[in-house]
Amino acid sequence: MNGYDDDPYEGAVSLSQRAMAGLRGSAPDADYLEGLNEAQRAAVEALDGPVLMLAGAGTGKTKALTTRIAHLIRTGRAHPGQILAVTFTNKAAREMKERIARVLGEVEGMPWLGTFHSVCVKLLRRHAELVGLRSNFTILDTDDQIRLLKQLILAANMDEKRWPARQLAGLIDGWKNRALTPDRVRGGETAHFNNRGSELYAAYQDRLKTLNAVDFGDLLLHMVVIFQAHPDLLAEYQRRFRYILVDEYQDTNTAQYLWLRLLAQAHRNICCVGDDDQSIYGWRGAEVGNILRFEKDFPGAKVIRLEQNYRSTEHILAAASVLISANEGRLGKTLWTATKGGEKLRLIGHWDGEEEARWIGEEIEALKRGTRGLDPIGLDDQAILVRASHQMRAFEDRFLTIGLPYRVIGGPRFYERLEIRDAMAYFRLAVSPEDDLAFERVVNTPKRGLGDKAQARIQVLARELGLSLYDAARRMVAAGEIGGKAGAQLRLFVENIARWHAAVQGASPATAVSPADDDDALIELDEGAVPPANDHSHIRLAEEILEESGYVEMWVNDKTPEAPGRVENLKELVKALEQFENLQGFLEHVALVMDNDSGEGEAKVSIMTLHAAKGLEFPAVFLPGWEDGLFPSQRAMDETGKKGLEEERRLAYVGITRAEEICTISFAGNRRVYGQWQSQLPSRFIDELPARHVEVLTPPGLYGGGFGAAGNVGGFGGGFGGGFGGRDDGLETRAAKADVYNSPGWKRLQERASAPPRARPTTVRTVDSVAFGVGDRVFHQKFGYGEVIDLDGDTAAVEFDKAGSKHVKAGFLKPAVGLDDVPF
């Protein structure tokens, strides 16, 4: 039984009748339309034809979107199965599903609702044979992808150092994002990667086909190829999906855009919701252009703007609006709010990253208690949003120390951990022994005495006979070709796989045939979890696999400090299986749904990246690390210049607009980068904030050093004072910043830093455009911190704190800016 083979309209009759009946009995039944503002209502009621909903941050777009779906169903325009709604994240899909259920109740069923990727997996499982795959294909993660590419690069006789697999992966991803198959890569681009880019891409696709595997990009790419090559099939889906809704349209890439356009071009009932100011996935191939050209693609499209913000206070909204106005080429929106007053955006500088974490920890506790006349804000209602995940560590360390409960969303993922990936490889082998990548991964983990040589022999035989590694290994065992201990171990390994595989098939023959024959899965697109009770035999099997393979034992016997944690994680992995009916379902879930948030339990502060925060809101938000190079990120600016900078600015905008009541931006003067202390300049975005909406907080000063100390060596201080005032509000901003310097704590620090007054250096040498002279504190890669006692030409005499006095080349010295430098 599956929904696709059924006439899609057959089941619809009863549903629409019910819907119609509901409608007939009920003018009051349309109460779900109440509470919408004018624009939202227009967006909900413009059911037919193309609609572009430009929805600013916090303007209630999810509400509009879900109400629109409810309206489609209630007016009888479509039954749920004829509606396709795509989102970008599983989180968004889940939320929409919940809200639709709230409006509709459970009676009427659910639309096709999921991420682009999860919808495509379901479709591709049905039509896999059209691109030369079987419906039980595996979805590779980045790790597998890289390993595969590395092999291909080696096979092509290229130096993998000069031509790293990562780079090729990026190139191929880029092509797939633009829906380019190897033969469609054109012109100069084929010359990428040492002239062999498209050649390797073709080889990679071949290899994937042989492995019956796809990577993430393929999910979209294959579906686009299929739709383009099979108009009849496309027509069927066009008929089926009569109404299409797309969330976060500004983040669609070309492949997704084509996919949507193919599906929508016949009936043109497509409603895209987006905000060009929140486009933050350009690096992943998203094309803001898609949203900008919507009206061209769908002539006569209604464009509806949602501009009333219900989330943030006046000052927060104003600050965000001014900041984003520095970007060019926006569609432009004027967000407004009826809320007056509230806290200004708060800004504070700290000596270093640890100090910043310490202060934020205390501030969170203060907010929780309720401070300065504010209502208490619970930990669940507070979040720290960082630019890059490595920034989270300082907060985790600090919060562990003070016992402040926190949850990390997104961070280093559970399913990406070494031991989990190994265990998953075992599961994959049990489900499909011919999974060569999984075989390679664990054939010698734990050690079975099967080193490079033995593995190479298996590879050779497999290639000669066109077998999977597993089958090749089995033959070699049967022929006794590998002797001694290794041979015996290999025999045990393949016999184990055979037995596990038999157990998997015996346990759930129905699902083993084709996981796609499951119409419920079409509706529960992103869940994968199957609540009904099952016999849990797959859990026992999983335990057996991990035991019999010796994998658990390997970690139990491991004496490294992290080993116990890994064993714990394996237990947790097995526990996670409880929510699934079988191993296959679990594997698919893991491939598609990488988020593992544990929403339960006591109240906790959330720590996450700005990217992960999109679509969320919190009464109190902390935005640490606003320093040039970190945020905006140096790499983004280097790689894509102004375009990159504007995307970073949108990220800043997303961050600020997450806040409802309190938004605190902070920066540190010093930060450890690559394990090395570096002085930091406040983010240029700070200069762009409108001073009248910003309150500058007094840094605590009792803890660390002062900014003035660094000023002498040209680092922080000079840049700080001179860096402000780029915008109209500059003067005000500068005045506000001056408050920082006038604060008592700051002054004291400055005094401390400059007293006793240093002798004016007689000679000044410029290193990396920073000057230092006799008497200055310096840092040397090898000898550490010290003080310059003499300068002579290129040579400096330095008294090092630990290494004693040395003569070194001035070029090897850097002005010291770390904690060690502060002379008190």
Place this chain on the structure above:
DNA sequence: GAGTGACCTGACTTT
């Protein structure tokens, strides 16, 4: 074949 230490290089954001 496996274990060790020296070196190097890269470092963000994610479906």
Place this chain on the structure above:
DNA sequence: CAGGTCACTC
């Protein structure tokens, strides 16, 4: 500060 790779040793 990581993790990965290489050369070297047992």
